[in-house]
């Protein structure tokens with residue numbers, strides 16, 4: 001399909017899963033893609049199929065200099081960037097105490113600082129254009145934290161915090177931000193994308209033991225279809241009024257709804273204690289309102 005005004009997409013982690021599905025869907029849609037991957041040869045077939053609209057760039061998002069060079073390569077190739085998808089990521093599994101220091105840092109370097117570096121490197125271009133859309137692939141775990149996935153969820157909570165602020169900062173400049181919150185989707189994340197803590201402490205067996213078994217048993221059986229997720233993301237980008245948050249999958253919708261209800265119930269139950277903490281006679285209004 002050829003588009004009248006094709007958009008230029010920049011996607012991280014295009015080798016497998018959501019990144020791969022989205023790259024293929026966007027090319028089929030008629031847009032242009034700078035598909036980035038740690039092993040660009042995994043995308044050779046795309047270059048053969050879409051020689052003029054696909055460009056593949058090597059990118060490990062934990063290398064800030066490479067991030068800047070990849071953005072430059074995208075602009076050199078297509079002259080602009082319309083949609084940025086911060087997708088590259090992996091999941092570490094283990095109780096907070098069990099995950100090694102090295103894995104904690106690697107988890108934040110990839111899922112959070114990688115996305116942050118890409119965003120900060122591309123913002124000057126989007127500001128100059130006075131247009132653009134940043135899609136940050138968070139997770140249901142960006143709003144709800146699960147035992148044994150606490151470090152992974154922390155990276156996604158942080159990504160949500162940055163995205164929510166960014167959306168307010170850049171809206172007047174014509175730039176949009178959408179946080180994508182998938183539930184369980186059939187990608188490589190529960191297989192090669194899973195980093196399991198070497199240390200397993202017996203004391204956590206009851207509270208966290210089941211999750212690893214569940215993650216591994218779900219590998220290849222997750223209900224979510226990444227190709228359909230890609231269609232949903234294109235729909236959001238094509239929308240005149242895209243959402244700040246897009247949950248993907250019934251599991252994500254139900255889990256987030258339950259979290260919102262429990263936060264509201266606890267807020268109400270402890271409201272008086274919360275309100276009684278102001279200085280006598282002070283005027284209180286909503287923060288940032």
Ligand SMILES: NC(=O)c1ccc[n+]([C@@H]2O[C@H](COP(=O)([O-])OP(=O)(O)OC[C@H]3O[C@@H](n4cnc5c(N)ncnc54)[C@H](OP(=O)(O)O)[C@@H]3O)[C@@H](O)[C@H]2O)c1
Nearest residue numbers: 013015017018038060061088089139184185187188189193
């Ligand atoms: N699938 C789900 O159920 C689910 C649910 C919620 C959120 N998510 C999020 O969706 C995003 C994509 O994951 P996925 O589910 O599609 O899993 P996936 O199939 O394992 O894909 C992950 C992608 O990230 C890339 N990647 C990992 N570390 C990288 C780095 N340092 N630099 C550049 N690329 C890197 C991988 O590249 P290599 O091939 O080189 O390893 C791969 O392309 C992640 O942010 C994940 O947290 C997934």
